[in-house]
Amino acid sequence: MPQSTICVFLLLVLLRKRKAQDARTRTLRRLRELRDKNNAFVLPENTFRRKYRFPRALAKDLVDELSPFDEGIEEDIPFYIRVLSTLYFYANGSFQGVVGDCNTLNTSQSSVSRNLSKITNLIVQHLARKYISFPSTDEGKNIVQRGFLDKFGVPNILGTLDCTHVAISKPWSSDIEHHPRHYRNRKKYYSINVEACCTSDLIFTSVNARYPGAVHDSSIWVMSPVREYLQQNFDLNNPLFLLADCGYPTEPWLLTPYIEPHEDFQSFYNMKHKQARKCIEQAFGVLKGSFKCLSKTRTLYYHPTKAGNIIYGCVILYNFLKLNNFPLNDVEDLEDQSVEFAIEEDEDLLQMARNIRNDYAQTLHPRLHQ
Numbered sequence: 001m002p003q004s005t006i007c008v009f010l011l012l013v014l015l016r017k018r019k020a021q022d023a024r025t026r027t028l029r030r031l032r033e034l035r036d037k038n039n040a041f042v043l044p045e046n047t048f049r050r051k052y053r054f055p056r057a058l059a060k061d062l063v064d065e066l067s068p069f070d071e072g073i074e075e076d077i078p079f080y081i082r083v084l085s086t087l088y089f090y091a092n093g094s095f096q097g098v099v100g101d102c103n104t105l106n107t108s109q110s111s112v113s114r115n116l117s118k119i120t121n122l123i124v125q126h127l128a129r130k131y132i133s134f135p136s137t138d139e140g141k142n143i144v145q146r147g148f149l150d151k152f153g154v155p156n157i158l159g160t161l162d163c164t165h166v167a168i169s170k171p172w173s174s175d176i177e178h179h180p181r182h183y184r185n186r187k188k189y190y191s192i193n194v195e196a197c198c199t200s201d202l203i204f205t206s207v208n209a210r211y212p213g214a215v216h217d218s219s220i221w222v223m224s225p226v227r228e229y230l231q232q233n234f235d236l237n238n239p240l241f242l243l244a245d246c247g248y249p250t251e252p253w254l255l256t257p258y259i260e261p262h263e264d265f266q267s268f269y270n271m272k273h274k275q276a277r278k279c280i281e282q283a284f285g286v287l288k289g290s291f292k293c294l295s296k297t298r299t300l301y302y303h304p305t306k307a308g309n310i311i312y313g314c315v316i317l318y319n320f321l322k323l324n325n326f327p328l329n330d331v332e333d334l335e336d337q338s339v340e341f342a343i344e345e346d347e348d349l350l351q352m353a354r355n356i357r358n359d360y361a362q363t364l365h366p367r368l369h370q
Contacts, residue, residue: 185213
């Protein structure tokens, strides 16, 4: 082949490559312009909040806080879109395809699925310790105690304790570790039984979303790291307590109501106990009202492990918003969470706990101090 022909051929190849590169550059530019035009951060503030539950400024802060940990695997999807698609799912509990079709996200169902897992993992791995912490320092304990004393007149309280059920899809029967019978709760639907503590300001200080719906509240408590901490650090000279309902055992560090109060000071104690303990019920209601994916009417259609991770992610972001003074006003009416009385096993511990509760109840009653 003559040398001139070869040169012409190579020139044509280079021109075609250049034309293809120019076409790709134009396509990418149009996609960027389209995304900029539909950028969620240019939505009106009220619209943005309805869609994502977050105000724009705090959503940007969340993106900035998580971005250093991003592995950058899905480089074709901007990181902020991956975070917003996760927030959209948390806030609305929609199916993944609906999330992807949101006009400010424009991502496929498969991308939404991958993003939900990866962004949730980033939130849990890197933000959990920062935004969920049980009071362990003197300063932290004093702040929480002061809140309960000022609002409800109950001293020495480190938080309120309870469980709530989050509905999930029926696990596979072949999954021995997560068999369906373990997740079918007393209300006859499949769920994760979530244990949590909160402050008088409805800030969650602990959350445990690892146990199936069939596990009793008191059984979860027996294995709780919070119980272990309170037990190891209990001081009779300066006792600190959690408040819980009658589904829990009465323990030296766990104050429950009198089942049948006979004295005035016992009835007064029950009244004050109920007022303060409602904090955890209110916190659960606000959590589920704000993050609709946790609502029973939505159901988490995922493996229990992934569903538990989503629960952790929602609680972390709930605290993120609360600690940044963003008002969360949506409240879901919770179903009756009452359970049968827990079985008391250790008689010596039970008697000690009852004596401590009696002493505490008498200190609350105003007539006994006149």
